[in-house]
Amino acid sequence: MITIKDVSHRYTMGKKAKETVVPVLSHINFHVQKGEIVSLVGKSGSGKSTLLHIIGGFIKPSSGEVAINGTEITSWDEGRLADFRLQHIGYIFQNFQLIPSMTAAQNIELPLILNGTSKQIRNQKVADMLRQVELEAYPHHYPSELSGGQQQRVAIARALILDPPLILADEPTGSLDSDTEAELLALIQKLNKQNGITFFLITHDQEVAAIADRQLEIKDGQMLQAKGVMPV
Numbered sequence: 001m002i003t004i005k006d007v008s009h010r011y012t013m014g015k016k017a018k019e020t021v022v023p024v025l026s027h028i029n030f031h032v033q034k035g036e037i038v039s040l041v042g043k044s045g046s047g048k049s050t051l052l053h054i055i056g057g058f059i060k061p062s063s064g065e066v067a068i069n070g071t072e073i074t075s076w077d078e079g080r081l082a083d084f085r086l087q088h089i090g091y092i093f094q095n096f097q098l099i100p101s102m103t104a105a106q107n108i109e110l111p112l113i114l115n116g117t118s119k120q121i122r123n124q125k126v127a128d129m130l131r132q133v134e135l136e137a138y139p140h141h142y143p144s145e146l147s148g149g150q151q152q153r154v155a156i157a158r159a160l161i162l163d164p165p166l167i168l169a170d171e172p173t174g175s176l177d178s179d180t181e182a183e184l185l186a187l188i189q190k191l192n193k194q195n196g197i198t199f200f201l202i203t204h205d206q207e208v209a210a211i212a213d214r215q216l217e218i219k220d221g222q223m224l225q226a227k228g229v230m231p232v
């Protein structure tokens with residue numbers, strides 16, 4: 001589902017004459033299989049978010065290759081990547097990133113509108129997704145009227161509404177208390193088991209890392225040979 005081959009990345013800062021190069025990732029190799037839950041742990045600044053953005057095609061690596069679902073995306077332009085992302089990758093963030101002026105149902109519906117889906121099918125899919133994330137009683141609530149855990153469920157429903165095979169998550173439970181976190185992790189496990197969705201999760205949190213089939217660890221931009229990692 002995700003193949004990362006010899007990926008290195010450095011950021012370039014400042015103007016030409018005074019350019020500073022910040023090396024962040026060095027010769028990263030790994031493979032995530034379809035249907036796995038894989039967590040990525042590492043200290044702050046170790047390069048986790050950079051790697052997630054490279055997997056999602058938001059950052060082009062300085063060198064190396066990225067393939068998603070068997071498709072090599074490294075050299076693609078933004079237009080092609082945007083279409084590909086919509087079909088293949090859902091995102092979940094620590095701070096939910098819902099649109100505050102839209103209700104739960106409208107937030108979930110948005111990718112279907114962008115995708116050109118008819119109103120009748122949109123209504124069916126949103127109702128079904130609200131049931132899957134156990135929010136059928138809250139379609140007309142705005143994000144500010146929902147708890148943190150409920151908001152993250154809306155974000156998950158929005159990430160899943162176009163049936164992507166892969167979800168990338170950046171600290172998905174970082175803003176939640178421990179009970180709500182446990183409920184959300186159970187939901188991720190259910191979606192993984194029932195729908196076969198692959199999850200790649202960045203986390204600082206051992207509870208989150210514990211639901212993963214495998215744990216990758218990054219240190220100073222290098223992948224450690226963590227438990228069960230399969231080098232490509």
Ligand SMILES: Nc1ncnc2c1ncn2[C@@H]1O[C@H](COP(=O)(O)OP(=O)(O)OP(=O)(O)O)[C@@H](O)[C@H]1O
Binds near residue numbers: 013045046048049
């Ligand atoms: N746009 C950028 N330009 C320059 N340097 C950057 C940029 N984005 C990140 N960095 C640097 O790259 C390094 C890795 O950052 P990254 O956000 O990938 O780490 P992280 O492991 O996700 O950290 P955290 O856990 O704190 O979110 C850091 O030293 C950071 O300062």
